[in-house]
Amino acid sequence: MTVTSSPLDIAERYLDECVAPQANLIDHDSQALQRAFMGLGDHALLTLRADNQVLFRRFQETISRYSGALAFLQTQHQSAAAMMARSPNKTLKEEYLPDLARGKRRVGVGFSHLRRPGTPPMQAHAVPGGYQLQGFIPWITGWTLFDSFILGAMLPDGTSVFGMMPFETSQDEQGGELRLSPPLEMAALTSTQTVTAEVKQWFLADDQVLFLKPPNWMHHNSQTNVLHHGFFALGCARAGLDILNQAAERKNLPFLKSSWTRLDEELQACRQAFFESEGEGVTSYGDRLKLRAWAIDLAGRCSYGAVAASGGAANSLNHPAQRVYREALVYAVSGQTEDVMEATLNRLTSAEFCP
Numbered sequence: 070m071t072v073t074s075s076p077l078d079i080a081e082r083y084l085d086e087c088v089a090p091q092a093n094l095i096d097h098d099s100q101a102l103q104r105a106f107m108g109l110g111d112h113a114l115l116t117l118r119a120d121n122q123v124l125f126r127r128f129q130e131t132i133s134r135y136s137g138a139l140a141f142l143q144t145q146h147q148s149a150a151a152m153m154a155r156s157p158n159k160t161l162k163e164e165y166l167p168d169l170a171r172g173k174r175r176v177g178v179g180f181s182h183l184r185r186p187g188t189p190p191m192q193a194h195a196v197p198g199g200y201q202l203q204g205f206i207p208w209i210t211g212w213t214l215f216d217s218f219i220l221g222a223m224l225p226d227g228t229s230v231f232g233m234m235p236f237e238t239s240q241d242e243q244g245g246e247l248r249l250s251p252p253l254e255m256a257a258l259t260s261t262q263t264v265t266a267e268v269k270q271w272f273l274a275d276d277q278v279l280f281l282k283p284p285n286w287m288h289h290n291s292q293t294n295v296l297h298h299g300f301f302a303l304g305c306a307r308a309g310l311d312i313l314n315q316a317a318e319r320k321n322l323p324f325l326k327s328s329w330t331r332l333d334e335e336l337q338a339c340r341q342a343f344f345e346s347e348g349e350g351v352t353s354y355g356d357r358l359k360l361r362a363w364a365i366d367l368a369g370r371c372s373y374g375a376v377a378a379s380g381g382a383a384n385s386l387n388h389p390a391q392r393v394y395r396e397a398l399v400y401a402v403s404g405q406t407e408d409v410m411e412a413t414l415n416r417l418t419s420a421e422f423c424p
């Protein structure tokens with residue numbers, strides 16, 4: 070009798086054997102990151118989000134325990150795959166979707182700017198046969214790692230249009246321009262090759278459009294998915310505790326183990342609350358917001374615990390505690406909304422004054 074492993078077991082085995090030993094290299098070397106990403110593709114793990122949301126969240130938590138850069142890169146591609154799967158544009162779907170699970174095609178996203186208040190950074194105007202796009206894209210992860218990306222731009226009435234773009238500096242047939250910046254110099258996830266882009270009079274043909282979303286869609290979507298980015302923070306907190314535990318095993322200092330035990334109990338409680346709140350309508354938005362802030366706070370404290378337990382070595386760029394501490398920084402801001410920012414700061418400022 071053959072026993073089939075679940076995608077999560079397959080992922081865990083792959084991450085443990087192939088990613089954990091080179092997590093620090095993957096953090097700053099984009100070729101190592103590319104190989105690790107393609108390894109997920111070899112196990113057909115790159116469209117889990119499109120196939121099964123609940124399973125994907127567990128995967129997201131697991132992968133960020135092993136490598137923040139890989140977790141972050143693959144999530145952009147998985148977002149693109151989920152959008153593709155929901156698109157009514159059958160031709161685009163048939164062209165891309167079958168190749169996404171194994172990474173034969175690799176797609177990023179650039180639409181977090183739709184959350185920004187005031188004048189939309191990326192604007193769209195309907196023209197015959199499609200849309201003309203103009204503006205600035207503040208974040209697109211995956212330059213040279215992905216071959217295209219899904220761009221979100223806003224029409225004058227607040228409707229958002231999502232369409233396919235090449236992931237390289239290019240000109241369209243009418244002289245429109247897409248100009249990418251060099252990779253941003255970032256403190257964490259340097260290997261993910263995150264860039265910005267200027268878009269001038271770019272023609273997005275109707276056949277490259279995935280879908281339109283009504284005004285305020287991004288706002289509602291961010292509220293519905295407020296826990297989504299929190300699963301990264303849970304995995305990052307676990308990564309910090311793994312380092313603390315290793316230090317406890319190496320050093321004869323009982324407080325290391327007792328600190329681990331205390332934080333481990335808290336992380337388990339936070340995880341349980343996350344998984345119990347997953348279904349829509351189970352927990353109010355306000356309570357889910359507090360849970361997200363709790364996970365962000367835990368990632369910060371567990372990674373700080375890893376630093377403290379590692380001593381001066383934690384200041385070395387090659388120390389895992391250093392990497393995980395920087396990754397916690399990213400999870401404090403990724404997918405951030407005004408509400409998430411406020412909940413994060415409220416939690417930080419709610420402690421009583423005491424020595």
Ligand SMILES: Cc1cc2nc3c(=O)[nH]c(=O)nc-3n(C[C@H](O)[C@H](O)[C@H](O)COP(=O)(O)OP(=O)(O)OC[C@H]3O[C@@H](n4cnc5c(N)ncnc54)[C@H](O)[C@@H]3O)c2cc1C
Nearest residue numbers: 178179180181184186208209210263402403404405406407
């Ligand atoms: C390393 C890295 C890689 C990333 N890669 C991608 C990617 O590939 N694709 C992608 O789409 N995104 C990406 N992001 C963006 C990310 O998900 C978040 O959206 C981002 O970190 C939030 O930062 P921001 O500066 O863009 O925030 P903003 O969106 O500018 O602000 C956060 C919140 O604060 C509020 N706010 C901001 N300014 C004001 C103001 N002046 N007045 C009132 N309220 C305000 C906004 O309402 C918003 O909800 C990446 C981020 C990082 C750090």
